[in-house]
Amino acid sequence: MKDIGYEKKLEKLGAFEVSSNMLKIAKNNDKNNTILNAGRGNPNWINTQARLAFARLIQWGVDESKRTIDFENMAGYTEKDGIYDRFCQYMKNDDEVDDFLRKAVAYCIDELGLEKDELIKEITDGVIGNNYPVPSRCLKNIEIILNDYLESILYNGVDLKNETVVFPVEGGTAAMCDILNSLKHNGLVNKGDKIAMNTPIFTPYIQIPRLTGFSMVEINLRSKEENNWHMEPEQIDKLLDPEIKAFFIVNPSNPASQAISDEILDRLAEILEKRKDLIIVTDDVYGTFVDGFRTIYSIAPHNTILVYSYSKLYGVTGWRTGLIAMHKENVCDRLIKELPEQKKNDLIYDYSIVSTDPEKMPFIDRMCADSRNIGLYHTSGLSTPQQIFMALMSLTHLVVKNDDKYIKKSKEIVSSRYHDLMSTLGLEENNYSYNAKYYSLINIYDIAERVYDKEFSEWMRNNFEEIDFLTRLSSENGAVLMGGVGFSAEKGTVRVSQANLPDKDYKELAERILNILEGYHKEYMNR
Secondary structure, three states: OOOHHHHHHHHOOOHHHHHHHHHHHHOOOOOOOOOEEOOOOOOOOOOHHHHHHHHHHHHHHHHHHOOOOEEOOEEOOOOOOOHHHHHHHHOOOOOHHHHHHHHHHHHHHHOOOOOHHHHHHHHHHHHHOOOOOOOOOOOHHHHHHHHHHHHHHHOOOOOOHHHEEEEEEOHHHHHHHHHHHHHHHOOOOOOOOEEEEEEOOOHHHHHHHHOOOOOOEEEEEEOEHHHOOEOOHHHHHHHHOOOEEEEEEEOOOOOOOEOOOHHHHHHHHHHHHHOOOOEEEEEOOOHHHOOOOOOHHHHOOOOEEEEEEOHHHHOOOOOOOEEEEEEOOOHHHHHHHOOOHHHHHHHHHHHOOOOOOHHHOOHHHHHHHHOOOOOOHHHOOOOHHHHHHHHHHHHHHHOOHHHOHHHHHHHHHHHHHHHHHHHHHOOOOOOOOOEOOOEEEEEHHHHHHHHOOHHHHHHHHHHOOHHHHHHHHHHHHOEEOEEOHHHOOOOOEEEEEOOOOOOOHHHHHHHHHHHHHHHHHHHHHOO
């Protein structure tokens, strides 16, 4: 029997909290079906090369530390002098992992111009985690590697790596929190200010600005399915409003999985000629799933704060590895200089405890300080093992670049699963070149009309929200999806992840969706 009170409570929760509740329900589903949880975006594949290289580096780091102290389970400190030569001697010639590490180090020396002893010393200390992150924001050589990776996968041929600074953080979620907190602290976005968002969008971008302390006014730049989930020119033109302080976007989008079209990118560049004060935050975690991807940062580097996470491509959601990147000359630093004198003086006071010249402290370094409430700036920064692991993931791509079979296979996996889902549901596939296919946003009312008729579809629209559909799907058939409304999508939409179920399960998932619709149709016929 339908529990209206319970469903009303669920509707007040965020999309991810609703999904967690659906998972609990699915565990005791009526048919004792195996649970199919396509609600979360955690991929069910992992990169092995970076993990094995990381483990090997720890072994090397421990053995290298024993050169100075070697007592039972105690080792000492590492020494820079001659460390590169010792590293080369340590790596075996007939070992696949060691071969990758040799190639990765050679790439850093030959292609990036890094000093060999300094590089190996930083990697060795970093992987065993025996020192605080120094510099706090990012290790020196690691920043160069990360910048090279970002340029290779996101910038589409635009040379920005030498003009970009990086702040590694605990995943894309930490990046969002750090950016918003520092924008607020530095008076760049204040309570009551207008911010624009391209919706549907990842739910925290909707939730955080509404929380106490932010209370920002949202301006919706909506994408629609009939336009391949792309913004139309009149939507992006809303950014001409000078009262809009910032624009938040996930590119490719979540949940619709569509990258911004070249047409809209070009129009955005034109708008920024008039809106040089606009702050853009772009979350590009799914960029590698689109061929020829172009980030907003590549066309508007001075206005854009770039967020990237390794989680979805490399299967490392548990590692919490992401970053914030900004151009050395950026809108945030310029706007800070234009703040009212009293606000500038307040900020000088705040940052004076960690900088001898706080007025000139870049915004990205202020984010690093703010992440530890300024006073603990000296112990800020992402853990050094995480930074080394990010560099290793980057290098698995950089040593092969255009022949990266791992990235190619990742695209093939989600594309094949997308095909099985859509073909079984009888829906037309969107093979548009901008489609990452990591998620699908499907409308249950549209499927109801396709399978049955328009009258039945209208009956469902008028009598059932998607929360009822999600609950039935979980309780009766043991399948878990996410509601689209939580992403500011249209009513009746649900998000399917093509990342976290075995290939064979996507046809089964589609059949379970159709089975639930069949149950609704029986109610309709017997009403």
